[in-house]
Amino acid sequence: MTDACGACQGTWPREDHFITDLGSSKVYLHDDQFFPGWTVVVFQRHATELFQLAPTERFQLIEEVSRVAKTLAEIYQAKKINYELLGNQLPHIHWHLIPRLANDPAPLEPVWRVPHSPLLLTGATLHEAITRLACPLRMAR
Numbered sequence: 001m002t003d004a005c006g007a008c009q010g011t012w013p014r015e016d017h018f019i020t021d022l023g024s025s026k027v028y029l030h031d032d033q034f035f036p037g038w039t040v041v042v043f044q045r046h047a048t049e050l051f052q053l054a055p056t057e058r059f060q061l062i063e064e065v066s067r068v069a070k071t072l073a074e075i076y077q078a079k080k081i082n083y084e085l086l087g088n089q090l091p092h093i094h095w096h097l098i099p100r101l102a103n104d105p106a107p108l109e110p111v112w113r114v115p116h117s118p119l120l121l122t123g124a125t126l127h128e129a130i131t132r133l134a135c136p137l138r139m140a141r
């Protein structure tokens with residue numbers, strides 16, 4: 001844990017977007033749902049690079065990322081899942097998992113390159129999107 005890290009401090013991702021805890025990672029619905037189902041998987045402890053993890057930690061993390069990706073693919077009928085492990089802005093291992101759907105506005109581009117206004121969910125719509133993923137993810141444990 002570091003004082004400067006938003007993931008360690010719990011300031012990002014937003015707690016009201018929490019979906020479930022998979023053991024070595026926590027899963028959140030991303031703030032921006034312009035791409036429906038955009039999910040963030042955050043490693044439980046502070047590390048910035050995959051090579052810093054013990055092999056068993058890395059294995060478990062990849063298993064959890066794969067489980068979330070499979071769930072997203074099924075729930076959203078995705079044509080492809082994008083896996084983004086960047087960390088330039090927040091250097092704490094976290095994956096952006098983004099279902100790319102049949103009606104994707106720019107199927108050949110990474111989401112970061114698609115200009116759009118963020119789609120922020122609130123209230124019942126946010127709750128429904130979280131529950132839709134939380135139930136299958138918890139059952140798969």
Ligand SMILES: [Zn+2]
Nearest residue numbers: 005008046092
């Ligand atoms: Zn951290």
